[in-house]
Amino acid sequence: MIESVLIANRGEIARRIIRTAREMGVRTIAVHSEADSHAPFVMEADMAILIGGSPARESYLDPAKILAAARQTGAEAIHPGYGFLSENADFAQAVTDAGLVWIGPPPSAIRAMGLKDAAKKVMIEAGVPTTPGYLGDDQSVERLAAEAGKIGFPVLIKAVAGGGGKGMRKVDRAEDFAEALGSCRREAAASFGDDRVLLEKWVTRPRHIEVQVFGDQFGDVVHLFERDCSLQRRHQKVIEEAPAPGMDEETRAAVCGAAVRAAQAVGYVGAGTVEFIADASEGLRADRIWFMEMNTRLQVEHPVTEMVTGQDLVEWQLRVASGEPLPLAQDEIELQGWAMEARLYAENPATGFLPSTGPLKHFRLPEGDVRVDSAVEEGGEVTPFYDPMIAKLIAHGVDREDAAHRLAEACKLVEVYPVKTNAAFLAACASHPDFVEGAIDTGFIAARLDELTERTFSDAPTLAAIGQRLETFMAADQPKADPWASAPSRLLGFRMGAPRAAMNLPLTIDGARTPLRVGLVTGAGDDWSWDITVEDGRPLDDVDVLPGVYGRDPLYVFEGGDVREFDFMPQVGGGAHGAASDGAILSPMPGKVVSVAVAAGQAVTKGQTLLVLEAMKMEHALAAPFDGVVGELSAVAGGQVAEGVVLARLEASV
Numbered sequence: 001m002i003e004s005v006l007i008a009n010r011g012e013i014a015r016r017i018i019r020t021a022r023e024m025g026v027r028t029i030a031v032h033s034e035a036d037s038h039a040p041f042v043m044e045a046d047m048a049i050l051i052g053g054s055p056a057r058e059s060y061l062d063p064a065k066i067l068a069a070a071r072q073t074g075a076e077a078i079h080p081g082y083g084f085l086s087e088n089a090d091f092a093q094a095v096t097d098a099g100l101v102w103i104g105p106p107p108s109a110i111r112a113m114g115l116k117d118a119a120k121k122v123m124i125e126a127g128v129p130t131t132p133g134y135l136g137d138d139q140s141v142e143r144l145a146a147e148a149g150k151i152g153f154p155v156l157i158k159a160v161a162g163g164g165g166k167g168m169r170k171v172d173r174a175e176d177f178a179e180a181l182g183s184c185r186r187e188a189a190a191s192f193g194d195d196r197v198l199l200e201k202w203v204t205r206p207r208h209i210e211v212q213v214f215g216d217q218f219g220d221v222v223h224l225f226e227r228d229c230s231l232q233r234r235h236q237k238v239i240e241e242a243p244a245p246g247m248d249e250e251t252r253a254a255v256c257g258a259a260v261r262a263a264q265a266v267g268y269v270g271a272g273t274v275e276f277i278a279d280a281s282e283g284l285r286a287d288r289i290w291f292m293e294m295n296t297r298l299q300v301e302h303p304v305t306e307m308v309t310g311q312d313l314v315e316w317q318l319r320v321a322s323g324e325p326l327p328l329a330q331d332e333i334e335l336q337g338w339a340m341e342a343r344l345y346a347e348n349p350a351t352g353f354l355p356s357t358g359p360l361k362h363f364r365l366p367e368g369d370v371r372v373d374s375a376v377e378e379g380g381e382v383t384p385f386y387d388p389m390i391a392k393l394i395a396h397g398v399d400r401e402d403a404a405h406r407l408a409e410a411c412k413l414v415e416v417y418p419v420k421t422n423a424a425f426l427a428a429c430a431s432h433p434d435f436v437e438g439a440i441d442t443g444f445i446a447a448r449l450d451e452l453t454e455r456t457f458s459d460a461p462t463l464a465a466i467g468q469r470l471e472t473f474m475a476a477d478q479p480k481a482d483p484w485a486s487a488p489s490r491l492l493g494f495r496m497g498a499p500r501a502a503m504n505l506p507l508t509i510d511g512a513r514t515p516l517r518v519g520l521v522t523g524a525g526d527d528w529s530w531d532i533t534v535e536d537g538r539p540l541d542d543v544d545v546l547p548g549v550y551g552r553d554p555l556y557v558f559e560g561g562d563v564r565e566f567d568f569m570p571q572v573g574g575g576a577h578g579a580a581s582d583g584a585i586l587s588p589m590p591g592k593v594v595s596v597a598v599a600a601g602q603a604v605t606k607g608q609t610l611l612v613l614e615a616m617k618m619e620h621a622l623a624a625p626f627d628g629v630v631g632e633l634s635a636v637a638g639g640q641v642a643e644g645v646v647l648a649r650l651e652a653s654v
Contacts, residue, residue, distance in 0.1 A: 002026055002077045002101060002322045006070045007045070009081030010060060011375035012392060013298075014041035017079050020314040029073045031066055033059035035383045040376065047073055054385045060084045063091045067098055077101035077321060083387065086297040087114045087161075103321040105215075105270045105296045112266040113294035115160045117198045123291045126265045128258055131277055131290045133200035145177050147199055154202040157181055159188030159195070165236030166191045166618065170202060183612070186594060187619050200292075206442045207278040208232065209244050209289060211259035212305045212313075215268040216320045222330045223256040224305050224313075231429060233353065233445045238422075239407070239429055240301035241340040242308045245400060245438035246284050254286035262294060271298045271317055280441050300343070300392070303371060307339035307396040337396055338403040342411055342430065344391040346382040348420035349453040354588045355388040355615055356420035357381075357643070362556075364415035369406055370395045382419050384590040384615050390421070404436050415558040423561030428452045457559055462509075465557045465566045508567050583631075583650035585622055587641045591615030600633045603653070610648055611635050627653045 004027040007014045018028045018041065030045035035054035042048045049069045052059035059065065061084055070078060078095050080086035080103070089110040095102040104110070113119040117135040124130055133155075134147035148155045148171065157180060159167025167188030169180040185195040212224040228244035229237045243252075259274035273295040279288040302313050316327055344365075347353045363378035374391040376382065382390060393410045397403030408430035414423035429435060429445065429452055445452060554567040594612040598604060604624045613620045632649035641647065 001324075002103075002318055004029065004073075004075050005077045005079050005103065005318070006031065006066070006073065006075035007041075007079050007081065008060070008066045009079075009084055009086070010036055010039065010041060010386065012373045012389070013081040013300075015044060015375070016373055017081065017314055018044050020312055021318065024315060024318060026318065029069070029075050031059070031069045033385070035385050039380065040374075049073060054383065056084065056385065063088075063094055066091075067094060067100075070095075070098070070100055075100065077103055079103040079317070080297065082295075082297045082300060087295070089114060101321050103270065103317050105266075105268050105272060109266040109268050109272075110296045113262075113268075113272075113296050116158060116162065116293045117160045117196075119294050120198075120291070122265060123262060126261060128262055128291045129289075131200045131203070131292060133198060135198050139196055141178055141181060144181060144197070144199065145174070148177055149174060151199060151201050156200045156202050157184045157197050158200060159184065159192060160198055161192040161194040161196070162188060165232070165234055167197070168235040183619055186614075190614060203277055203279050205279065205281045206230070207244070207280040207284065207440070208237075208275065208442055209247075209255060209278050209284070210273050210275040210299075211256050212299075212302070213259050213263045213268065213272050213274055214313075214316060214320070214326060215263055215270065215272070216326045217269055217323060218325055219264075219267075220326055221260050221263045221268060222326060222328070222333065223260050224309050224311065224333055225335055226252060226255060227301055227304055228440070229301060230440045230442050231435070231444055232442050237301065237343065238445065239340060239342050239426065239435075240304055241338065241400070241403070242304040243335060243338070244284065245440070246280075248284070251284050251286045251289070255289055258291070262291065268296075270320055271302070271313055272296050273299045300389075301341050303373065303392065303394045304339040304341045307371070307394060308335050308337060309333055310336055337398050338400045339394060339396045340403045340407045340430065341392055341394045342407055342426040343389050344393060344411075344414065344426065345422045346388040346390050346416075346419050347422050349422055349425045350420075350455065351588060352620075353422070354620060355384070355618070357384050357589055358419050360416065360419055362415060362417040364413075365391060366393065366410040366413040370410040393426075400438065401436060404430050412560045414561045415563070417556050417558075417563050418565075420563075421561070424455070425452055425561075427561045428454075455562060457562070457564060462557070462564070465555055465564065510565050583625070583628065583652065584646050585610060585625075585648040585650070587613065587643055587645045587647055588620070588622075589613075589615045589643050591620075591641060593635050593637055593639045593641060593647070594619060596633070596635050596637050598630050598633070598648070600630050602630045604628060604630060604650070613641070613647075622647065624650060626650065629653065 005021055006029040007017050008031060010032065014030060021028045028045045030042050030048040031051045032039065032042045032048060033052055033054050036042060051065040051069050052062060063085060078100055085091040087110055089107040092102050092104060092110055093107040112122050120130050120135055133151060153174060154170055154172045157169045157171060162168060167184050169184045171177050171180045184197060189195040208229040209226055210229060211226045213221060215221040225242060226244050226247060227240055227242040229240045231239040255276060262274050263272060275292045276289045277292050278284055298313060306313055319327060346356045348356050359381050360376060360378055365372050365374060371394040372391060376390050393407065395403050395406035395410060397406050408427045411423050411427035411430060414421060554565045556563050556565045591613045594614045596611045597609050606624055606626050608624045609621045610624055611622050613622060628650040630648060631651040635647040
């Protein structure tokens with residue numbers, strides 16, 4: 001058995017590997033960037049070593065620094081996790097050339113299956129059906145556009161070295177192809193160092209089905225059944241599950257058998273995932289499922305397979321890499337119940353899912369009923385340097401309905417502040433009637449986006465929060481004996497010979513003025529009361545005041561995975577949401593300006609792309625909030641910008 005392993009990764013997967021390695025008595029070594037110096041995985045490893053700056057290219061994507069760390073610490077093996085260098089054949093070769101154990105498939109398998117175009121050619125030769133498309137070496141814009149026309153729109157542009165939804169664009173019209181291709185290539189180059197693409201026919205009602213395979217050094221390959229990863233947004237997986245809903249035994253045998261043959265064709269060793277696209281217009285059928293690609297690594301969603309099979313796939317990886325045979329034969333692997341995984345991202349659904357960064361002043365995840373694989377902890381920070389996934393919630397139930405219910409309830413218990421998350425969105429997805437019934441495809445979220453991202457709060461927490469905020473005002477740090485300085489006198493005023501009048505206070509919720517009016521009404525002595533009405537004068541229910549801290553900081557209340565911030569101190573100006581109401585286009589996060597599509601003085605229409613910002617390895621288009629003219633433009637292509645910086649300002653059309 002391997003005695004020590006260096007983990008060439010970070011976050012939740014590093015912690016996941018450390019957990020199993022510790023149980024097996026394997027010493028763990030973490031490498032980390034400057035930004036991750038105090039991250040949980042660094043604290044939990046037996047040894048940790050700093051290898052470079054915060055940007056991934058200066059640390060986690062630098063093979064030389066990782067190999068140097070392995071030599072310095074005496075590591076016996078390297079586990080690449082997923083992402084970063086996990087599917088880099090040259091790095092895998094360098095690891096083995098250095099006399100270290102590579103916990104993954106041989107470089108030849110990575111080369112054969114790691115690039116989407118090469119993998120498809122291998123599958124075609126092996127008789128595995130593949131999606132119609134273009135895999136040619138001619139990468140000119142003209143040739144790609146012509147091939148897209150032959151395939152027929154809509155088409156899907158995919159980075160040949162892609163993964164995780166990066167470097168992928170659906171194109172509906174020929175006139176949009178060139179722009180989408182350019183964006184796809186830039187994103188692919190930034191994420192994988194390779195801007196080559198392939199084209200595929202867009203399947204109208206697709207399901208994303210993938211099969212977990214595992215091979216050992218003796219030529220044996222098994223599958224651990226399938227997963228369904230159809231719930232996606234912008235080609236990024238949101239909720240994954242195992243097994244796939246609607247999968248009958250005949251189709252399962254065909255798909256899983258094809259995955260095993262695909263792995264055998266390239267002499268596969270270790271954990272891998274063979275991905276298929278299914279045309280679900282007539283349900284899941286073996287003759288309407290095509291090979292897409294193979295991921296030559298452990299997948300983010302591997303926990304759902306672990307939950308339904310009772311196996312530890314990281315343990316399997318360590319044993320196979322140590323030269324042991326597969327722990328189980330195919331007929332010994334059984335399905336047990338149903339499992340679902342939700343990816344908790346540091347992103348704000350209210351602003352188009354823009355990534356959210358900053359300190360984690362409050363961070364609570366559910367306990368007990370679900371498995372939680374977390375990358376961060378309270379007191380930590382979400383930085384702009386890496387993928388925004390901060391945790392995974394995995395629920396296991398006796399059947400699909402049970403698993404979906406457990407997952408939805410777990411997502412509702414997430415409490416994070418001030419960083420925004422998609423927890424409420426995940427809860428809405430997992431509890432949606434169509435999802436629970438299994439009526440899913442990759443367009444599920446897009447077709448219901450407004451419904452799934454709608455923010456809804458019950459009256460009770462809202463009124464309780466207002467009550468506590470009023471308590472703050474009543475208990476303001478003022479001398480009670482001074483009638484001119486006391487909080488009620490200050491707020492309501494004093495009139496000789498007449499009772500003090502009620503006064504409306506300006507209430508903000510999430511930094512915006514609300515239709516609620518809070519009226520303070522004086523009472524006898526130090527007893528004060530208030531009433532709350534909406535703009536039409538209709539009173540709301542009684543307020544139950546929460547005991548709390550008397551201070552001037554905003555109050556935040558959690559409900560259903562979301563958070564509301566209450567204050568009686570209205571904010572002046574727009575927030576950093578990309579486009580403020582006064583026409584200011586603000587940077588929603590630290591990042592790099594990829595391109596600027598307009599010039600000062602240019603007329604623009606609502607929704608028109610003004611510029612593109614790159615952050616957290618993704619491109620984000622900032623659009624015009626209304627029809628107008630670009631009156632100010634400070635953004636420069638290639639420039640680095642901080643959060644909240646004014647990039648442009650629009651003047652409304654007269």
